[in-house]
Structure formats: structure tokens, C-alpha cells
Amino acid sequence: MLKQIEGSHAVADVVALCRPNVISAYPITPQTHIVEGLADIVESGKLDAEFVNVESEFAAASVVLGASAAGARTYTATTSQGLLLMTEVVYCIAGMRLPIIMTCANRAISAPLNIWNDQQDSMTVRDAGWIQMHAEDNQEAADLHVQAFRIAEQTHLPIMVCMDGFILTHAFEPVDVPDQKQVDDFLPPFKPRHIVDPRWPRGIGLYADPRFYMETRYILHRALEKSEDTIREVSAEFAKAFGRNSGGLVKPYKLEGADLVIVTMGSVVGSVKELIDRLEAEGKKVGLLQICSYRPFPKQEVYKALKDKQNIVVLEKSVSLGRGGVLASDVRWSFPRSDKTDRHISCFVAGLGGRNISIDDLRFMVERVEKEPVDLEFLGLKKDIIAEKDL
């Protein structure tokens, strides 16, 4: 049913429809409304699940790890410092191939303390072995959770559904929240591959010496690469069942004939599309390639979409300090060596710590790279408040 609803509550409602057996989370802004919503649903008796209150995110991740290993469908959510505190367990979850679903309500990381949106938090665990999907709007955020349980349980990989903190989590907009039957028809009950059971003691993820460890990492790497097929298939099936496109690997917008292509992910996609339409009306052809699956990084899809393009600009809400753009590096590495096209891939870091990204900022970016490519620029940087001695 179409509802005017807060993003966090849409996600809570949809996660509940996926019938998780165990939920454990520690509240942290801007994720709080999601877990409050789920706590209410469990309390009301509408969802038969164990909601485990914990003292930290480290404990929350550990609880869902244990519950998933014991055969439960599990869910958690966090952001920023919470995700960093979880990191050790996040890696273990992937190494143990536990299909846990986590929402990351993307937020900046300390120091200095900042509760607002960017995507540096999920970036820090991009190499942990999780699938990472980024939502454009709250409809996609809700839909991705339904798809995530399917993909995770089919591939035995954990999935982080990333949605921009505040910009999406706290936005009221129309979301079609499916009914229980629709979700049940799409998402079969969880059949775990292995179960840890005291009646039949066994361990998982215990120990691999130099003779075996490398193979475990290779297998996980290949499993992530192969999950591209599952992500694509589940998104297509979702479109058939629910009548709308959500998720998948990449989503092109007005790419054909575009002289300049913006590559980005997350909620800024909406403003980028708006700008592209305005520029089109002014006779300028700009396209968009939205990255939905950030891990696995769909390099072939990216190459296919961009191989004829010579002017590309990557817009991202994260930065690898001492290196530059993170998404930009992924995009730059998507072109095979055989490809000899002379192209420029510019990088703009934007919106860090919740700095507003206006349509005018985006227009400035486009005009800037039309003139000449930019290796790395911070969009809207206030140079006048930076002292030379601090650099």
C-alpha cells in the first residue's frame, strides 16, 4: 500500500514483513527510528521474533552472528561509529558466510564528531566481504531489504543495505509498502546451509593456517564476484513480482548520446537526475550511471555503460585520506587494458558531514569538468576558512 511514511519506518515495516527470527541492534543516530520501529512491531506481537537488547554495537553484531550460525534469519542496523565498533565482527560474519542483513544509515565518522550524512562509514568496510547496496530513495531502500534476504540466503553472503542518513532515513515520502503475502511469495523461508547445534557440536570460522587461509579468501572473493548474477536475477524477479525496478547492479539514466556522464550512488541520484533534465531542456546532454551494487563492484557493467564515453565525473560522499576518491578508483579500474580510448575520469568529493549538495553545486561541477578534467576536488570547499599552516 502506498503510504506517506518516514524512510526509517518504511524499512522497519518491510524488514518485519521479511520475518526475521532474531533482531539485535544498538540505537545510534540516524539509525534509531528503524530499530525503534522494529521494537514496536515485535512488542505488538505482529512479528514473532526475538529482539535482543545489547550494550554496544559489538554485542549486536555478535548476537546476530551467533543467531545466524544457529539457523535464524537475522537483522541488525547501525551507522558510523557503531559500524566501526562492529568492524571485527563484520569481517567474521562474511568469513563465516552468514547471510545477515544490516542497514547502514550512512553517516560521517569522528573526529570531529558529526552526526550527519556521508558514506565514509560503509566505505571503511567495503573490503570485509559483504555485499553493499546503495538506495536512491526510500522506495528503493525498502525494496532492497526484501531483495537482500533473498540474495544473501542464496549466496551465503551478508548484505549491507546503505541508505543516506537523515536525507533518506528521516524523509517522509511516498513508499509502496508491500503486504505480507507479496513478501512471502517472493521470499521463501530461510534454509541455512550449516547449523551450529549443541546436540551435534561443530565450529565455524575457527582457524586456517598458511596452508588454507588464502584459499578461504579466494573463495569469498569469487563468491562475491559470482553474486553479481544473483543480484541481477533477484532484481529482475522483483520487478516482475512488484512492478517496479529496484536494485540490481547499475542503473543508467539518459546515457545515450550523453557527452558527459556522472557516476554516483545513494540519495544524490535524485538531484542529479533533476539537473540532467534541466540541462537537457537547455540543450546539454549529460547522463548518469547510478551504482546500486557497490560490492561486488560491477566492473563489466560499468565498462559496458561507459566504454564510449570520454568525459566522466565521479561524485562521491567519501574519501580515502591520502589517496582521494574511493568510488573514482573503482571506476578508473573498470576499463580493461585493451581499451585505448582517451578518456578523463574526474572526481568530486561532496556532501561530507552532511554538507548540502545543491543543484547549483552539481551544475558547477558539470561546467567545471566540461572545461577541463579534475583529478580531485572537494565540492563547495570553504578555502577561506582553511589556514595554510594546518595543511
Added chain:
Amino acid sequence: MIEIRIHGRGGQGNVAAAELLAIAAFKDGKFAQAFPSFGAERVGAPVQAFVRIDSKKIRVREDVRTPDYLIVQDQYLIDSVPVLDGLKEGGLVLVNANVRSEDLNLKTTATVETIPATEIALEIIGRPIPNAIMIGAFCSITGLVSLEAVQQAIMEKFPGAVGTNNVAAMERAHEIIQERKNHA
């Protein structure tokens, strides 16, 4: 697309006002988007919330910088926050103040309206929460969103006495605006 910016202080129900307007617009069959400016989450601190209303899906995610309408829940914010920034030509600003609009001496060519929302809130709701009165007056002046839809949205969000009192306060605001229109 219509853009509304709400200014107030933490605790005045700014985000709730934006949410109620968006839900009411949705009930009227329009597309709407509401979101807070995510300022410091403290009672008394200046806060902003944004609403967009359109006849088609809203994709843009930037803050509302050039609003068509401003709702100011605390008149004293005008001295410390540049509330009028970016207000469109021919726009409207509605201020919670127990004075005539010309007595506010706002430096703007936009239409200025006032409503004594805090006084009405204290009298009818018993607490100085002006948001329902402000959106009631806003809808009464602009006709942008139907009062029936706002009433429904309030009763869904605040079932029981809180909702009923807020609806009554909102209706008082509507009466005041209509009387003013009849005198004009």
C-alpha cells in the same frame, strides 16, 4: 513544485509540522516530501524543516533555499536567524506573533501574515506547542492543502485528546484567518 521552509526552535514541533503537511498533501492526492534540516537536536535551538509539494514524483534532495512559503514558529528567531533568505518574489511568510503583520517591520516585499499561535496553543492545548495552529493558518491562507486532510493527519499521528485538542486549535486558527479575510 511548491517549496516550504519551517523555522522554529527545538521542541516546537517543527519536524512534526513538516511531516503533517506532507501527509496531508499526500491525502489530497499530491506528491510530497518532508525532511528536517538536521540541526542540533536540542530544545530551544534554531531548527528548520522542509516540505515540497508537487503533482509529480519529487526527486530533488537539496535543502530548500528558495522557498515559496515560510512558516516561522518563533518571531524572535527573525532577530538571530536569516529566516527570510531566499524567499521567492511574491512569496508568503507566516509568523507566530501576537501583533499585526506590519508591526513586525520585516524587510521583505513578500506578504506577511501573523497568527498568535502560542496564545491559542496555551488556551486550547494547554501547552505552548504552536505547530498545529501554524499549519492550520497556513492551509487556511494558501489553500495549498485541505484542512480536512490536515485534521486526519493530526488524528492519525496523535490519537485521543492530544489530537482532538490540536484539531480544535487548528480550527480556531482557520476561523481567525477567515474572519480576517472577511474584514479585508
